[in-house]
Amino acid sequence: MIALRVDERLIHGQIAMAWCRALQIQGILVANDEAATNEVQKMALKMAAPPEVKVLIKSVSDAVRILTAPAAAGKRLLVLVRSVHDALHLVERVGNIESVNIGNVGKISGGEDKTALSSYVMLTPPELEDCKALVQLAPEAFLQPVPTAEKTLARDALAKLSVRTEESTSCCIKLPSSL
Amino acid sequence: MLYQAAIVALIVFVTVGGAESLGLSMLNRPIVIGPLVGLALGDVQSGLLIGAALEAVFMGVVNIGGASSAEPGLATAVGAAFAIHLGGGAAVAIPLAIPIGLLGLQVKTLTYIFIVGSFAPVFDRLAAQGKAKSIVGLHFGAWALQWGLYAILPFVGILVGSDAIQVAVDAIPDVIMHGLEICGNLLPAVGMAMLMKLLWDRTIAVFFFLGFVGVAYLQLPLIALAVIGVIIAVVIGQRDYQASKLAREMDQLAKLPAGEHAVVMAGAGAELDDLNAEEEDFLK
Numbered sequence: 065m066i067a068l069r070v071d072e073r074l075i076h077g078q079i080a081m082a083w084c085r086a087l088q089i090q091g092i093l094v095a096n097d098e099a100a101t102n103e104v105q106k107m108a109l110k111m112a113a114p115p116e117v118k119v120l121i122k123s124v125s126d127a128v129r130i131l132t133a134p135a136a137a138g139k140r141l142l143v144l145v146r147s148v149h150d151a152l153h154l155v156e157r158v159g160n161i162e163s164v165n166i167g168n169v170g171k172i173s174g175g176e177d178k179t180a181l182s183s184y185v186m187l188t189p190p191e192l193e194d195c196k197a198l199v200q201l202a203p204e205a206f207l208q209p210v211p212t213a214e215k216t217l218a219r220d221a222l223a224k225l226s227v228r229t230e231e232s233t234s235c236c237i238k239l240p241s242s243l
Numbered sequence: 244m245l246y247q248a249a250i251v252a253l254i255v256f257v258t259v260g261g262a263e264s265l266g267l268s269m270l271n272r273p274i275v276i277g278p279l280v281g282l283a284l285g286d287v288q289s290g291l292l293i294g295a296a297l298e299a300v301f302m303g304v305v306n307i308g309g310a311s312s313a314e315p316g317l318a319t320a321v322g323a324a325f326a327i328h329l330g331g332g333a334a335v336a337i338p339l340a341i342p343i344g345l346l347g348l349q350v351k352t353l354t355y356i357f358i359v360g361s362f363a364p365v366f367d368r369l370a371a372q373g374k375a376k377s378i379v380g381l382h383f384g385a386w387a388l389q390w391g392l393y394a395i396l397p398f399v400g401i402l403v404g405s406d407a408i409q410v411a412v413d414a415i416p417d418v419i420m421h422g423l424e425i426c427g428n429l430l431p432a433v434g435m436a437m438l439m440k441l442l443w444d445r446t447i448a449v450f451f452f453l454g455f456v457g458v459a460y461l462q463l464p465l466i467a468l469a470v471i472g473v474i475i476a477v478v479i480g481q482r483d484y485q486a487s488k489l490a491r492e493m494d495q496l497a498k499l500p501a502g503e504h505a506v507v508m509a510g511a512g513a514e515l516d517d518l519n520a521e522e523e524d525f526l527k
Contacts, residue, residue: 120521135523
């Protein structure tokens with residue numbers, strides 16, 4: 065089982081305490097080009113994971129290779145990416161991803177011009193396009209910060225957005241960069 | 244009243260603030276704060292009983308990032324102070340403590356955002372100038388400011404709210420007060436259930452049943468149960484230590500016949516499905 069989650073904080077409390085338990089995860093694969101080359105970040109990420117869960121930090125292309133390896137079948141893996149773009153890249157190339165969860169995006173990263181899909185997911189215009197493409201490939205992709213929180217389908221959130229856009233002349237909700 | 248408000252505010256500052264600066268010291272738990280408030284207000288026994296009752300309620304409350312639920316420290320300090328002042332023990336403390344705990348968490352989050360958060364650019368500037376000492380100073384300064392402001396909450400609450408709470412508690416009919424007492428006695432089960440949600444694990448579940456049998460059938464007192472718990476912890480600790488020693492020895496043995504062996508193995512893996520040793524181990 066491969067569960068994919070977009071989370072710009074990669075491994076943190078919500079992952080370690082809530083998701084690993086809820087999904088009975090055996091290994092966390094962090095697919096991020098930047099983290100894969102940064103030894104300090106690698107060390108910090110490994111420290112943040114629960115002790116019984118294995119952690120591997122690789123570039124996005126290495127992650128595709130690992131996830132498509134025969135040995136990956138039958139493992140309960142949580143794959144963490146930092147952006148919707150990387151998630152789309154993985155969904156396009158890895159066949160057997162069971163769930164796609166867009167958790168936390170846009171609080172730390174990205175530019176000024178963001179659209180809020182939920183209070184935890186804020187996307188820039190190119191990310192929004194990636195998200196639409198992602199929903200085409202994975203229609204069940206959802207937004208859910210923690211397992212006990214409400215689950216919203218990403219396509220519903222996008223649909224609501226387009227309704228709102230038609231209603232108002234301004235194209236999106238501007239968020240202050242301090243958020 | 245001024246003395247009570249000041250001493251409870253001081254206890255909140257030292258315990259809740261202290262816990263933030265000392266890591267997971269558990270200083271801010273109800274079981275610590277209850278007796279402290281009791282001591283300050285001259286009724287240690289009530290303080291201890293209220294602390295234990297609230298600890299049972301808040302036992303499962305572990306605040307992690309966005310998944311926070313309540314701040315038990317402020318809840319206990321103010322709840323216990325009112326309960327001791329008005330009399331009535333845990334039956335008064337629990338219904339008061341829960342809303343105060345929810346409020347406390349919100350205020351705590353706000354102080355992080357607006358007080359500690361607003362110093363972030365100053366830290367950046369000092370770091371750019373290489374002023375390490377100023378950074379340390381500001382670090383503790385911001386801490387004192389944050390928790391000093393937080394401690395105003397119980398101070399004002401007790402100073403101003405006492406009469407209102409007194410009237411409210413007096414106005415509650417005995418029937419309802421009794422109902423609250425019963426509900427208060429049920430709440431530890433909720434606290435325990437919240438804790439189990441976090442801690443439940445098939446490998447340790449067996450101890451849960453051991454405890455249940457000890458209390459329900461053998462009717463062991465809590466002290467005996469705690470001693471049994473310590474014995475189990477020590478035995479498991481010794482076993483883990485032996486196991487890790489063994490694992491280290493085996494690792495060293497495996498390394499002995501030169502690196503050759505390991506290289507051959509990793510090489511074979513790579514031929515099979517294009518994974519290196521680290522990746523193989525991850526999927527093992």
